[in-house]
Amino acid sequence: MTRFSHVVVNVSDLERSVAFYTKVTPLRRSARTTAPQQPFRSLNIPEGRFDGWLLRDPTGVGGPAVHLVEWQSPRPIGSTYDSFWHVGFFRICFQATDMAALYREVLELGGEPFTELVMPEGENVTGRPAFSVPDPDGVVLQNVTLPGARRLFHTALHCSDLTASSAFFELLGLHRYLEARTDVPVTNHFGRGQEPSTYEAAFFEGVDDPWPDDSPVFSLDLCQWTRPKATGRPYANQNNVGIARLGVAVDDLAGVRSNLMEHGFRVSQPEVRNFGTEVGVRTVAVARDPDGACIELVDHPL
Secondary structure, three states, X not given: OEEEXXXXXXXXXXXXXXXXXXXXXXXXXXXXXXXXXXXXXHHOEEEEEEEEEEEEOOOOOOOOEEXXXXXXXXXXXXXXXXXXXXXXXXXXXXXXXOHHHHHHHHXXXXXXXXXXXXXXXXXXXXXXXXXXXXXXXXXXXXEEEOOOOOEEEEEEEEOOOHHHHHHHHHHOOOEEEEEEEOOOOEOOOOOOOOOOEEEEEEEEEOOOOOOXXXXXXXXXXXXXXXXXXXXXXXXXXXXXXXXXXXXXEEOOHHHHHHHHHHOOOOEOOOEEEEOOOOXXXXXXXXXXXXXXXXXXXEOOOO
């Protein structure tokens, strides 16, 4: 069975980021990670160490952790993507019912949304009103209107070829449950480039996730921007600030790894990784999707 384990967000100041996330999102501290000096060959880091926090949604619906990571060696580098159509992991999405009240609350807590509340327009009706706010390093935190508890909803991976990337995630064992597209350009709320945009998308869920309301516990929003055209490549270094990788727990790590490799995808050798005393060790292999985005396969969730 394949299920989501964690979303890794590299940050430049761990405590600052934890304070921000616990103020403006429903996530709360769950466990501390203190990875000692060790090889991270699957991440192309010969030796390194990091401190982190696993943040979880306390609503009780389950789902993955958001893993905030501050690399101590090597130190964090780079910046987040400068446009919303850049290929790679771009945003983390939360759902709520009263978006106007949430928008006012985020402002009062010191958040600075990219735009005012964006209302339904043309083909863009589902999930609106909506707004997005950057975290201290510029990671986009999206808020959309959906029924049910305020909670973690999905992470978005922007791709250059939706068909090719969809095939990869289906091989991984995820289930495509929804498709969406827009053809009439509108201005979105993601910031850093307000150009009118259109997209095609496919949403994937873990096969064993129950549905707590009208949506899966958590999903991957695989999005190909068609206007402007998707450009760029995912972060070249796994200590780059921003959403670095997605953790997926699989019951048969060797079998999943072998299947991906038989279909021509790059997968690292498995390695035992120490996340510190509160989390322990996991056996990990890193796969790369068709664009080179980093998917961390673990033998059981963090």
